[in-house]
Amino acid sequence: MLSRKLRLLATLATALAVQTSGAFAMEKVKVATTFLGLWDTSQPQFCKDRGEFEKAGLDVEISNTRGGSENVQSVVAGGMDIGYSPGVNSVLAGYVQGAGIRIVSAQFTGQAGAFFYVLADSPIKSVDDLNGKTVAFSRPGGAMEGLVLAFKEERNLDLKPVATGAMNATHTMVMTGQIDVGYSVVPALLDAVNKGEIRILFESSEVESRSNLTDRVNIASIDFLEKRRDVATKFFEVLDGCIDWAYANIDETAKMYADLNKIDLELAKQAVKFYSRDKLNFGPVKGFDESMELAVRDGFLKEPLPQAKVDELMDIIYETKPQ
Amino acid sequence: MSTTSSSSAFLTPVRRIKIVTILVILAAWQLLAVSGLLFEGVLPQPLQVLGALYQELLSPSLYYDLGITLFEAALGFIIGSAIAIGVGLWLGSSNFMRRAFEPYIHALAGMPKIIFLPILFLVFGLGIESKIAKSAMSTFFPVVLSTIAGFLQIDKTLINVGRSFDLTRSRMVRMIYIPAMLRPLAVGLQLGVAMSIIGVLSAEIAYASAGLGARLIRYSDNFNISSTYAVMIIIFAVAAFVNYLFARLQEPFLRHERSKAENAARPVVPVEQT
């Protein structure tokens, strides 16, 4: 299992090397995704591995960043053409500080893929038992904190959000009783759920106030849009086709997803069920005004952008056709 | 301190202590891992780590990451120490300039360089350029400080001899300054090597898509704890090996002035300057 992932990494590395040397007459597109390994953010990689970009004359190079802020930065200063899946917050913060970027489409709408869990024998049996309990989120201002706060508000719960860092550290803190409720993003810890070590208390999709809000977007550098707008559009068109294919051929993509995360195929299939196709639709950003308010609350923006600025920032170049 | 003079037998008391210590550590590790004191999965057993280490060593991508890290560290070291020696000679040779700028260098040298990473990432981007810059920055400070210190300890008569021969500035540097300050410079460079590796790793951990630091953090993020330990062991071994290699490379240049007794205290004293 270990070697499978490593072999994959090695292939990726060599593929990258081969690509940079050979391949002419292809349009080069440099894409940064956040958190490679998640179902939605790994789609460009899957599409590339299947050779679909190449067929369309695109030479796509994918690197991945560990968070939204770095993703935005990789487009601003790191020579990336497209930033895939940064959070709205980081994009707004970058934009008001003069970053030369535009939002070209929604990447992910609503909250899916994350779940909150307790120890199997925890006295917390349902969300109603959460009053006075500690609930983990990754870091202040991060997406997970927003989710916990929204949940707290809409269910009128007296829970205490606590920053616990990465998923593995959070897991330790739950297992050792330092915190009551942990968070995880699939496929991580699904095996622990299946083994009965931990129990899912609620899923992120149950946070209703966030279910119709675009959480993550895709951005492109102004320069890229000005000089090669057609290439940018083509990239999303091809990728959209790939995502359709991924949902039509779940067995095969679940295998790629499983390999990438070094997990069992069954677990991968189980994880994919957390995401419905429409969550990954490209197109206009939903609930942007509310997102701006949240960005102000979380310290990414000082005040919401005026409409003229919003219009400037938004440059939607591609929309998924309704099925 | 060398009590290891009795090299006739393989199992000198010192060797025996080393071996026993390693065995004790391994046993304690094994016991702790199976004791249930720490919750399962957090501390793998030594054999599991050995297995992961074996897998790592077989994997071609490890050598790719290793190559990236060493490349970044080496280039950063060369750039950083070249600038540092230049600046150090300049400040060392001018009393005025030294009084003007040394305080700033001292101030920066005692700081955690890692907090400059955001600036390096912003200015040099997220690719290998920022890692090289971090490595150069980490190398710069120990080398520049030891160059200045080295310059100041040069015997004044040596400099006067050079002047009396009407040597040009570049020949002064090559024939008088550098040879006369070889020892402190070597100490600074040795420290610079260690720092260049640490500097690169810290940048790779904060953000990178390749390199040993990135590999480590990727395993850690993926809950792959045995491989995390394995990569850590590899990193420590590589760092130790590079330090050792560099020390050996310097030896021929320093042999005529290095005595064993001095050597014992060597690793400790100069580091104060960081």
Added chain:
Amino acid sequence: MSKAKGVAISAAPRRNSASSGLRFLRTIADPAVLFGFLVFVAILGAVQWLVASGHISRAIVALPSDAIAGLFSPEFSGELFRACRLTFGLVVSALVLEILVAIPIGYFLYRKPVFGAAYESWLAALFAAPIFLLYPLFMVIIGRNNYTLLFMGFAAGVIPIIIHARLAFMTVPDTLINVGRSFHLTQSQIFWKIILPSGVPTIFAGIRLALIYTLINIIAIEFLVDAGGLGRMVSDRYFRFDIAGTYTAISAVALVSVTLNLIINRLEKMVR
């Protein structure tokens, strides 16, 4: 090596403080210092112009004036104070632990030279090793809390004190110890009355080094895991893409560590 005893330590500061104001004035008046400062200001001015005129994007380099102004906002100073309290609290706790652990180990290695010889090269290697890299392990073993920060600070600082303590004891002149023996002092009396006092300057050098190592490592890990005090101030602003705030926080941490270094240097002069 001077033998600094308790009396000397307490007497020194008074003598120092009388002349320190004068010395400060003399330093300021030095044309070289003035020149260095002017160059520093000129560089800031040049950056200010480059950014203000748009030659450098504000999304990459903050206006120096913005970054400096940030230092003086009341919320910032409040946060800085809390961050300093947390970070220094951790550093001091780690340092106390380091001293308590390292000096006995150093003494043991001095008393049992075979062990000293066996571990010497390991200690030197550990000293140059990237200890902070161990943090992901302790994050999962201990969890994301102050204990992880404390432990990582400890792990970085304990090594230099061990090395220096052993060295300090090794370099105590035999004659001193022989004098103690001739007075029929017990081994523990010899340690407390002779070995330890005469080793103080060297041990202090180790402690000073440990303090810097501990501080650097704790701030580094605070930065990397976005927890704790000073390091977190930087990573938090960077995470929010607050460019001016990032530069402000970096400057603040720089000022704090410069101040600390000045204090340590002053203290060290007193001990010598």
